[in-house]
Structures are given as structure tokens and as C-alpha cells.
Amino acid sequence: METAIATIKLTLRKIQVFKGGSEAVFLGYEDYGLKLFRARDLAVRACARQEEAAWHGLAPEVYGGVNVYHLSQNLIHQMQMENCLFKPRPEMFGYETELVKMMEYGEYCYREFEIEELTMRLEDLFGQEIHDLRMPNVGVLNSKVVAIDFGEYTFHECPNLYK
Numbered sequence: 359m360e361t362a363i364a365t366i367k368l369t370l371r372k373i374q375v376f377k378g379g380s381e382a383v384f385l386g387y388e389d390y391g392l393k394l395f396r397a398r399d400l401a402v403r404a405c406a407r408q409e410e411a412a413w414h415g416l417a418p419e420v421y422g423g424v425n426v427y428h429l430s431q432n433l434i435h436q437m438q439m440e441n442c443l444f445k446p447r448p449e450m451f452g453y454e455t456e457l458v459k460m461m462e463y464g465e466y467c468y469r470e471f472e473i474e475e476l477t478m479r480l481e482d483l484f485g486q487e488i489h490d491l492r493m494p495n496v497g498v499l500n501s502k503v504v505a506i507d508f509g510e511y512t513f514h515e516c517p518n519l520y521k
């Protein structure tokens with residue numbers, strides 16, 4: 359698996375959406391998203407899982423691989439204002455991804471069966487139980503429900519890929 363390949367300076371420029379999760383910070387640009395993690399191995403693992411799932415049509419595409427991002431002070435400050443659940447660091451690790459449409463609660467309930475089916479397909483693919491495939495961790499892409507959170511809380515360990 360390819361690890362960090364480039365160092366990129368990141369400022370507030372052109373960021374349209376901030377979402378601070380518990381493991382990742384998501385920055386939304388006009389036509390792609392950027393997912394940032396505190397540690398390189400977290401980013402590499404999430405990226406590899408997402409690539410594998412995307413190959414099977416179960417996740418948004420990953421564009422390229424994991425890079426190192428140097429965050430400006432303004433950006434760090436903004437992230438702290440935007441309810442990021444962990445302390446952003448000046449150096450973070452991440453990858454670019456295709457954007458999905460997030461669901462409102464009504465649509466999420468309506469699509470519950472599809473989400474169960476998606477969970478089963480991911481469990482078959484990765485050979486393990488998948489946790490936490492709830493509303494903030496699924497989205498819609500080309501009218502299909504896909505998974506967007508490939509962090510450790512969802513996956514714990516991935517024996518097929520890393521052992």
C-alpha cells in the first residue's frame with residue numbers, strides 16, 4: 359500500500375463545508391471532499407478500505423492516495439469553531455474523495471433496508487462485522503446508498519487487508 363506521497367499546504371481557501379467527526383475532519387470543496395486524520399496509519403487504513411469498497415460500488419471513489427497536509431493557523435482555528443471532536447494538528451494525513459449526498463432522517467428511514475443490505479455486502483467483502491453504519495456514516499451516490507466512514511470505529515480490524 360502506498361503511504362504519503364506529497365506534502366500539501368492547506369488554507370481556508372475554497373472550503374465550503376466543515377464536518378468534524380470523531381476520527382476524521384471532512385472538508386468539502388466544490389467537486390471533491392478531503393478527509394483528514396491525525397495519524398498517518400489511520401488515514402492509510404481508512405483509504406485502503408474505502409478504495410476496496412469503492413471498487414465494488416459500495417463507497418465513493420478515492421482520488422489518489424494519502425498525502426501529508428500542513429494546515430494554516432486560520433484553518434485550525436476554524437476547525438475548532440466547527441465542532442471538531444478532536445484537536446486538529448498542524449500536520450494531518452488524508453485523502454481526496456468523491457462527494458456524496460447526505461440523507462435527511464426521513465430518507466434514511468425509508469432506505470433502512472438498503473442500509474442493512476449495504477452492511478451485509480461490506481461484511482462479506484471485509485470478512486468482519488461492520489459497526490456504526492448509521493445516518494452520519496452513509497450517503498447517496500448515483501441513487502444508491504454507499505458507506506462513507508471507513509475509520510477504526512466502523513471497522514476495528516480488517517483481517518483481509520492488513521494481516
Ligand SMILES: Nc1ncnc2c1ncn2[C@@H]1O[C@H](COP(=O)(O)OP(=O)(O)O)[C@@H](O)[C@H]1O
Nearest residue numbers: 377379380381382384456457458494506507509
Ligand atoms: N464523501 C463524502 N461526501 C460528503 N460528505 C462526507 C463524505 N465523507 C464524510 N462526509 C461528511 O463528514 C462527516 C464525518 O465523516 P466521517 O468519515 O464519518 O468521520 P468520522 O470517522 O470522524 O465519523 C460525515 O458525517 C459527513 O457529514
Ligand SMILES: [Mg+2]
Nearest residue numbers: 379494495507
Ligand atoms: Mg462517522
